[in-house]
Amino acid sequence: MRTGQGRLMLVALAAGLAGCAPTGGQGGGALVGGDAAGRVYVAPGQLDEFYAFMSGGFSGNLGIYGLPSGRLLQQVPVFSQYPEKGYGYSEETKALLNTSFGFVPWDDSHHPQLSTTNGEHDGRWLFINGNNTPRIARIDLTKFETEEIIELPNSAGGHASPYLTEGTEYVVSATRFSVPTPQADVPIADSKFGGLISFVKVDPQTGHMDLAFQIHMPGYNYDLSRAGKGPSHGWSFFSTYNSEEGKTMLERSASQRDKDFIAAINWKQAEQCVADGKAKTWPARYAHNVRGEDGVARSEIKTSAKVLAPADCPGIAYFLPTPKSPHGADVDPTGEFIVGGGKLATVIPVHSFSKMQKAIADKAIEAEIDGIPVLKYEATIAGEVQDPGLGPLHTEFDGKGFAYTSVFLSSEIVKWSLADFKVVDRVPTYYSIGHLLIPGGDTRKPDGKYVIALNKITKDRYLPTGPELTQSAQLYDITGDKMRLLADFPTAGEPHYAQAILASKIKDRQLRTFALEANKHPQGIKSEKEARVERQGNKVRIYMTAIRSHFMPDNIEGVQVGDSVFFHITNLEQDWDVPHGFAMMGARNGELLIMPGQTLTLTWVPDRPGVFPFYCTDFCSALHQEMQGYIRVSPRGSATKISFNTGS
Amino acid sequence: MQMVTRNRVLLGVAAVGLLATLVVPLWSIGLVAPQYPEGLGMKIWAHQITGDLRSINGLNHYIGMKEIHPEAIPELRLMPMVVMALAALGVLAAVWGRRAGLGIWVGLLLVSALVGLVDFYLWGYDYGHDLDPTAAIKVPGMSYQPPLIGTKKLLNFTAVSLPDIGGWVAFGVLGLAIFLLVNEFRRGRRSPVGSAAAAS
Numbered sequence: 001m002r003t004g005q006g007r008l009m010l011v012a013l014a015a016g017l018a019g020c021a022p023t024g025g026q027g028g029g030a031l032v033g034g035d036a037a038g039r040v041y042v043a044p045g046q047l048d049e050f051y052a053f054m055s056g057g058f059s060g061n062l063g064i065y066g067l068p069s070g071r072l073l074q075q076v077p078v079f080s081q082y083p084e085k086g087y088g089y090s091e092e093t094k095a096l097l098n099t100s101f102g103f104v105p106w107d108d109s110h111h112p113q114l115s116t117t118n119g120e121h122d123g124r125w126l127f128i129n130g131n132n133t134p135r136i137a138r139i140d141l142t143k144f145e146t147e148e149i150i151e152l153p154n155s156a157g158g159h160a161s162p163y164l165t166e167g168t169e170y171v172v173s174a175t176r177f178s179v180p181t182p183q184a185d186v187p188i189a190d191s192k193f194g195g196l197i198s199f200v201k202v203d204p205q206t207g208h209m210d211l212a213f214q215i216h217m218p219g220y221n222y223d224l225s226r227a228g229k230g231p232s233h234g235w236s237f238f239s240t241y242n243s244e245e246g247k248t249m250l251e252r253s254a255s256q257r258d259k260d261f262i263a264a265i266n267w268k269q270a271e272q273c274v275a276d277g278k279a280k281t282w283p284a285r286y287a288h289n290v291r292g293e294d295g296v297a298r299s300e301i302k303t304s305a306k307v308l309a310p311a312d313c314p315g316i317a318y319f320l321p322t323p324k325s326p327h328g329a330d331v332d333p334t335g336e337f338i339v340g341g342g343k344l345a346t347v348i349p350v351h352s353f354s355k356m357q358k359a360i361a362d363k364a365i366e367a368e369i370d371g372i373p374v375l376k377y378e379a380t381i382a383g384e385v386q387d388p389g390l391g392p393l394h395t396e397f398d399g400k401g402f403a404y405t406s407v408f409l410s411s412e413i414v415k416w417s418l419a420d421f422k423v424v425d426r427v428p429t430y431y432s433i434g435h436l437l438i439p440g441g442d443t444r445k446p447d448g449k450y451v452i453a454l455n456k457i458t459k460d461r462y463l464p465t466g467p468e469l470t471q472s473a474q475l476y477d478i479t480g481d482k483m484r485l486l487a488d489f490p491t492a493g494e495p496h497y498a499q500a501i502l503a504s505k506i507k508d509r510q511l512r513t514f515a516l517e518a519n520k521h522p523q524g525i526k527s528e529k530e531a532r533v534e535r536q537g538n539k540v541r542i543y544m545t546a547i548r549s550h551f552m553p554d555n556i557e558g559v560q561v562g563d564s565v566f567f568h569i570t571n572l573e574q575d576w577d578v579p580h581g582f583a584m585m586g587a588r589n590g591e592l593l594i595m596p597g598q599t600l601t602l603t604w605v606p607d608r609p610g611v612f613p614f615y616c617t618d619f620c621s622a623l624h625q626e627m628q629g630y631i632r633v634s635p636r637g638s639a640t641k642i643s644f645n646t647g648s
Numbered sequence: 649m650q651m652v653t654r655n656r657v658l659l660g661v662a663a664v665g666l667l668a669t670l671v672v673p674l675w676s677i678g679l680v681a682p683q684y685p686e687g688l689g690m691k692i693w694a695h696q697i698t699g700d701l702r703s704i705n706g707l708n709h710y711i712g713m714k715e716i717h718p719e720a721i722p723e724l725r726l727m728p729m730v731v732m733a734l735a736a737l738g739v740l741a742a743v744w745g746r747r748a749g750l751g752i753w754v755g756l757l758l759v760s761a762l763v764g765l766v767d768f769y770l771w772g773y774d775y776g777h778d779l780d781p782t783a784a785i786k787v788p789g790m791s792y793q794p795p796l797i798g799t800k801k802l803l804n805f806t807a808v809s810l811p812d813i814g815g816w817v818a819f820g821v822l823g824l825a826i827f828l829l830v831n832e833f834r835r836g837r838r839s840p841v842g843s844a845a846a847a848s
Contacts, residue, residue: 549784622785
């Protein structure tokens with residue numbers, strides 16, 4: 001197979017292709033013809049047909065887009081502080097970003113996953129991974145707010161994450177970087193590392209996550225995953241690379257073998273072994289952060305994890321040899337085919353779940369690694385897609401018998417038939433496609449209307465913006481025999497992966513306001529009559545209300561230099577789309593954006609005497625500009641008593 | 649003079665039907681503005697006011713309008729009693745069966761409806777005109793009285809005031825009662841001797 005040098009040549013070749021742009025580049029526009037504009041035009045006042053949820057990559061956010069227009073609707077902060085919404089700055093949201101390392105207010109979000117019921121998107125929650133400090137977040141799709149984040153112990157880089165089982169029984173995460181398991185101060189080169197796959201139980205009512213168990217796998221890199229569905233429900237599949245267990249110069253050392261593996265995990269059986277007490281309890285340290293019913297996030301550090309070794313529970317893990325450094329491990333809508341995307345492979349291998357079952361029964365085993373049988377390639381393979389382009393990565397399905405594979409180096413989407421594994425169509429992407437998405441394309445019921453390319457490089461596709469260019473998505477029509485490019489649209493941050501869902505499954509369940517009567521915030525108040533200022537030692541608590549177009553109280557005296565001043569602000573509005581902002585001059589942490597009926601807290605430590613203004617930052621009304629107030633700050637030890645008023 | 653049985657039954661139905669106005673809203677006021685494409689609404693019942701009162705009160709403070717507090721409106725305590733009394737009197741009139749009873753009942757209905765509408769107008773007038781002089785928005789010559797019935801532009805809002813189900817029921821009952829009265833009078837003119845026996 002190709003050596004590392006050969007790969008470099010491929011990259012050079014790909015760069016060359018991009019440079020000359022034989023089929024695309026400037027000429028790409030020519031491919032867009034006919035009624036393409038009409039197909040993506042969503043007239044003013046009309047709504048898009050799909051929501052698309054795009055990972056914000058190293059922004060740590062989640063981008064919400066409408067399809068087919070490609071309009072950016074919202075950015076949901078997940079792993080990173082986000083000043084616009086006060087996320088990670090307000091006292092209510094800070095704890096969401098806690099980890100065993102302390103406050104880690106950033107991460108690298110990769111793979112959004114919509115919750116499923118019976119293998120179909122149900123529009124309840126969205127899970128997304130933090131790849132850096134391995135975490136999984138849950139976003140409530142009635143609010144589009146991050147509600148919960150769990151850190152994963154014994155792992156380092158949650159890349160094969162957060163993949164859901166068919167009924168959202170588990171959200172699953174496998175480590176990208178294998179590390180000493182458990183962590184230890186050991187020499188890098190000579191030590192055996194381990195890779196853990198975490199099974200996090202999801203409460204079917206609340207969505208709350210709980211680390212149920214981890215499976216201790218060999219020290220490979222675990223890349224992507226999909227759960228089985230239908231007949232293969234109960235199994236999860238993980239692509240692995242670096243089965244060479246290289247520790248240095250992985251671009252070469254991890255690319256030596258012809259085949260790496262897709263790991264097939266029987267999680268139902270693993271569940272049983274854990275119930276039978278076959279797992280060991282390891283000490284661990286990981287944070288679990290949940291936003292409570294009162295809107296306040298709280299953090300808990302948990303200290304143990306149940307770890308199951310495949311040798312102690314035979315039959316829970318098998319390796320399917322798969323060429324070569326596979327990225328995708330994608331399961332088709334019927335649950336029968338598991339498609340590998342070997343990023344250095346010359347074919348797309350398609351494993352068969354039923355053949356795999358037979359191979360297990362027939363003991364078609366070629367080796368065993370750490371108690372994990374390696375099945376024979378010929379015994380599990382249903383077919384290979386020939387001539388798929390250079391660098392196949394990730395496959396989704398249209399529900400009409402076709403698969404669509406993104407191909408990175410040759411920068412194209414390849415459409416092939418699940419009946420005979422023959423390529424039927426291919427279109428260029430601009431440029432270097434990573435993942436792709438079809439709405440519901442990983443579920444039992446895809447909405448096979450569009451495929452979207454998620455590209456790493458844009459070069460000449462947009463007006464340039466200095467050295468850093470936008471990332472982008474491209475929308476293709478797949479309703480006919482031939483794929484057809486309809487539109488390009490830029491994305492904020494790198495859209496590693498994205499999912500899309502029919503808007504009708506989400507839009508009618510949106511929360512418009514938080515009910516003020518149901519506000520359980522410990523410092524929330526329900527009327528202006530309760531507004532007040534209280535001093536407790538050097539803490540000053542301001543119980544403030546905001547309603548068009550004033551704060552109550554808006555003149556406050558008696559605060560001293562060095563006090564910790566807590567602005568507990570309740571937005572008394574009960575109208576949709578009337579948030580109020582809150583900004584304090586010189587605040588060193590952030591500002592607030594408070595939804596109707598919500599209470600949020602900003603902490604301010606004044607450092608100099610004087611009179612300082614605060615004001616509303618979200619244009620709320622005709623008299624928004626009048627929505628302001630003053631705080632008088634006196635020197636430490638001053639005799640000025642706490643006092644406050646509004647409008648008198 | 650005795651009413652025919654059919655009309656007595658219909659009178660009873662009308663009287664009992666009036667009770668429906670206790671469980672459905674009587675009047676509806678809708679407000680639409682560029683910022684409120686979905687609209688704000690307020691429903692007036694015999695005993696309560698429901699809808700987006702909080703929002704409407706919040707907006708009204710800009711023009712200095714008094715807040716609408718249903719518990720401070722005595723009519724909302726009085727109206728259910730009036731309705732029940734009218735219904736009871738209607739049933740009594742049906743049992744009694746005399747044309748005079750029907751006549752008195754129609755008269756009471758008319759007076760109640762008129763008093764109710766005038767009272768509603770006066771409340772509207774008061775809310776629309778008795779404005780806080782320190783309000784933020786003061787438009788010379790502008791008042792904010794909602795229309796009694798129909799549509800009116802109030803600054804950026806278009807207000808639409810219409811009877812709701814209960815209002816239509818009340819008008820229906822009134823219409824039926826007047827029809828019965830007219831019918832009885834016509835019948836009386838055609839057979840001055842009375843036709844109770846013939847009709848029964």
